[in-house]
Amino acid sequence: MRFVTVEIMLKATGQIDLMDRRLLEKAQDEFPLTLRPWASIGNELGITEREVMERLSGLFRKGAIRKIGPALDAKRVGLRASTLIAMKVPEDMIQNVANMVSKYQDVSHCYEREHEYNFWFTIAARDENELEKMLQEIRRGANVAKDDMLNLQPTRIFKIDVRFQLT
Amino acid sequence: MEILLALQDGIPLVKEPFSAVATQLGIAPDEVIERLQRLREEKIIRKFGLFVRKSKVGVIANAMVVWAVPSNRVQEVAEFFSRFREVTHCYERRTAPNWRYNVYTVIHGVERKTVNEFVKTLSAAVEVKDYLVLFSVREFVRRSTGRVRPEDSRSAASGALGSGT
Numbered sequence: 336m337r338f339v340t341v342e343i344m345l346k347a348t349g350q351i352d353l354m355d356r357r358l359l360e361k362a363q364d365e366f367p368l369t370l371r372p373w374a375s376i377g378n379e380l381g382i383t384e385r386e387v388m389e390r391l392s393g394l395f396r397k398g399a400i401r402k403i404g405p406a407l408d409a410k411r412v413g414l415r416a417s418t419l420i421a422m423k424v425p426e427d428m429i430q431n432v433a434n435m436v437s438k439y440q441d442v443s444h445c446y447e448r449e450h451e452y453n454f455w456f457t458i459a460a461r462d463e464n465e466l467e468k469m470l471q472e473i474r475r476g477a478n479v480a481k482d483d484m485l486n487l488q489p490t491r492i493f494k495i496d497v498r499f500q501l502t
Numbered sequence: 503m504e505i506l507l508a509l510q511d512g513i514p515l516v517k518e519p520f521s522a523v524a525t526q527l528g529i530a531p532d533e534v535i536e537r538l539q540r541l542r543e544e545k546i547i548r549k550f551g552l553f554v555r556k557s558k559v560g561v562i563a564n565a566m567v568v569w570a571v572p573s574n575r576v577q578e579v580a581e582f583f584s585r586f587r588e589v590t591h592c593y594e595r596r597t598a599p600n601w602r603y604n605v606y607t608v609i610h611g612v613e614r615k616t617v618n619e620f621v622k623t624l625s626a627a628v629e630v631k632d633y634l635v636l637f638s639v640r641e642f643v644r645r646s647t648g649r650v651r652p653e654d655s656r657s658a659a660s661g662a663l664g665s666g667t
Contacts (some may be wrong), residue, residue: 362552368538370518370531379639384517392515401553402512405538406646411546412506419595433642445643448566448636455566455636456643485598487606491576493592494584495548 351399354382358390362403388483411457414441416466421452422474423483429454432477439469452485505537506547510646553646564610564641565617567624568603570632576605579628583607588620603634 352370362447367375373391374384382390394400409417424432436445436456445456454477460466474484485499504527512518518540521531541547571579576594583605584592591608607624611617614637619634 353576359552359554363554365549366551368520368535368542368550368638370520370535372519373517375517388515388517395515401644402646403515403545403552403628404509404512404550405506405541405647406549406553407506407510408546419593429640433640437643442643444647445641446564446638447640447642448638450634450636453639461584485601487595487598487601489593489595491580491594493580493594494589495591 342400351394351397354380355399358387359394359399362391366403386429413461414459415461416463417457417489418466419455419457419487419489420470420472420473421485421487422454422477422479423452424454424477424479426453428477435476436473439473452483507543530641537608564608564638565614566620566636566638567607567609568634568636569605569607569620570602571628571629571630572603575630579630580605582628583624586620586624589619602632628656 358376361376361380366372369375371384373387373417377384377387380387391400391403422432432454433445433447436442439458441459443457443459445454447453448455458466458469470484470486474481507521508523508526514522516522518531520534524531524534527534538547538550542550569579574598580592580594583589588609588611589607590610591606593606594604595606597604609620611620617637618635621633625631625633
């Protein structure tokens with residue numbers, strides 16, 4: 336499976352060369368928290384600090400990078416309640432509902448998916464009360480019946496690790 | 503907190519990115535770096551690094567696969583799924599009336615075909631046949647979870663990050 340994925344990926348990413356992909360891959364992992372991180376990364380890849388910065392800047396322009404920074408543990412920065420919501424939203428209403436849901440800063444993922452429950456999002460809040468309040472607001476704002484919303488609260492997290500093999 | 507607030511949306515692409523943040527906050531660059539290292543060790547920072555925009559690097563198909571796993575097998579099955587790099591998220595969640603799925607995996611791939619094949623392989627390996635593959639059609643929001651809010655960085659009540667200073 337791994338090798339198949341990589342092979343197709345190489346074809347799909349024609350406009351990003353091998354060094355770019357090595358750079359993206361490298362910077363996804365243990366990022367050097369040092370005074371000059373680009374120099375450290377360049378060292379490992381055998382290119383200069385300047386080339387690292389130029390390549391990253393190009394990748395930002397192409398939209399290949401979302402950000403370089405931290406992902407925080409939501410619970411430990413005070414967001415103690417979180418859940419996944421699935422809703423049935425009429426096709427012609429989806430964009431409106433998405434605009435409304437996107438305004439909540441603690442909505443981290445929001446997708447249209449192929450299913451009867453076609454609208455999915457994850458949302459976090461300080462506590463259960465705040466979460467419940469936001470969900471009611473969203474459900475009413477989206478004009479979704481109670482039975483057309485699933486609240487799929489997490490009971491155990493086994494894995495969160497979004498890193499992609501790119502070379 | 504102030505540091506996280508200043509750089510949670512990303513560090514600047516300058517020679518000394520942490521010095522830029524330090525100047526902004528009026529503290530020494532070394533202090534910014536040390537604090538970040540500690541936050542990463544303590545896992546308050548789950549990951550520090552580069553986040554790719556999947557669609558631009560060839561990862562196109564994203565499916566949430568929901569599985570109905572007998573409760574006494576959840577641990578074993580979820581741990582098995584978690585071993586694969588293609589599985590980026592694996593959660594156990596509560597069921598609902600008319601919704602029996604309890605194990606959730608997010609699977610990324612370059613095309614639907616490979617994702618479907620991968621899911622079939624997983625299903626056969628764990629002998630769980632009751633599942634749904636929910637492909638994404640449109641992405642509306644994709645941002646980091648757990649954002650620090652401006653009011654938290656000033657409030658003493660948010661002691662979680664204030665300790666050990």
